[in-house]
Amino acid sequence: MDDENYNNLKRDSSYQTEFKNFKVSAKFNDIYRIDNTLAKSELIKILARIDSEIEQRGGIEVYQSASTQGQAGKRGGDSSKKLVEWLQDEKYKSRFQNVTALEIGCLSPYNAISTCGLFTSVCKIDLNSQDTAIIQQDFMQRPLPTNESEKFNLISCSLVINFVPSHNERGDMLKRITKFLKSPKNGSLSSLFLVLPLPCVTNSRYFDNDRLLQIMSSLGFIQTFFYEAKKVAYWLFDWNGRVGKALTFPKKELHSGSQRNNFCITL
Structure with a gap:
């Protein structure tokens, strides 16, 4: 430029x-x-x-402040409400014993994941923290855990990956998430909550929901819940504790059309 x-x-x-x-x-x-x-x-x-x-x-700070207000429960903008709804399903009820969570890209410490009472603790991080309860940190620079106690039972990554600048860095982020999840021994919780703008999987020339599930499967994730709203898509994945063989998912045109976007995740 x-x-x-x-x-x-x-x-x-x-x-x-x-x-x-x-x-x-x-x-x-x-x-x-x-x-x-x-x-x-x-x-x-x-x-x-x-x-x-x-x-x-007003700059990025004003934008993020508006987004924080939008996450307030009274405004209906808190994506983690869907997560809490799913975690209250019968299949998860027996798995909540001393469970911890990491929220990547947290905009409000008062959202559903932090106030639902399901978690012993919720570590909240964001690149540009707007609250003292949120650690200002880049997840990709966060030190890797040295033992299981530094890992988490659940990681929330809501509307974050779509802001990662390149397709290969998005794949790197998904791989890095597995290093922060606790091993799902004896049926303990080990899950990822993922939210993306709906056009990322419905209107991209290089990406769709099938490709996402293929990538997630190669990293050891199994989809347990999925919900498609008007503007965003929600997934809850359980991790089996194993990253598969080094499969590659290159950038490849899957759908043609001049009106499609270029969103993509590669491994």
């Missing part, structure tokens, strides 16, 4: 009028549609506008 040109465009509000001539949907509150016909100079203009718009609205 031409950093100097990008920074100049970001500072210069006059480019916003010129921007209307480009092949994108560019209303202030609309979705930016980008395709492979865009020249590099046009793409730089789009990125500059997006970043400028974020700053005009």
Whole structure:
């Protein structure tokens, strides 16, 4: 990217009028549609506008604060309510004895996973903590456990992997999660709660639910619950304690169509 040109465009509000001539949907509150016909100079203009718009609205801190409010129970935005609903199923009731959880990407310490009373403790981490009860930490930089007591019975990863910048890093994150789960000995809980935007599995040219299940199976996960809402998809996986043979899942077109997104997870 031409950093100097990008920074100049970001500072210069006059480019916003010129921007209307480009092949994108560019209303202030609309979705930016980008395709492979865009020249590099046009793409730089789009990125500059997006970043400028974020700053005009108060920056990432304001966005995250709004997301935190959206997780409040009264607002109906807490994805972990679905997790708690599933964990109260008959098949899980006998498995809650001194169980711990790790919530990756926690926005509120008052969400369902933290207040349901099912867990002895919930470790809450986020890249940009908005509360003293949430540890500011990158999961990919979190020190690996040295013993079972430093591992967790359940890991929540809700709307996190879709923000990981590359498809191979997303796969690395899923593999790393297995290193933080306790061994499911004697039927003890060892599970992963995963949430992704629905278009990641319904409208990607490189990815779908079948491919996700193949990847998860290769890492030793078995799907126990699945729910498709209007905008997001929820999974609960049980881990068998074993990562399978080194299967590879490369980036490969699975579905054609110009309106599809490029989300992908690879191993």
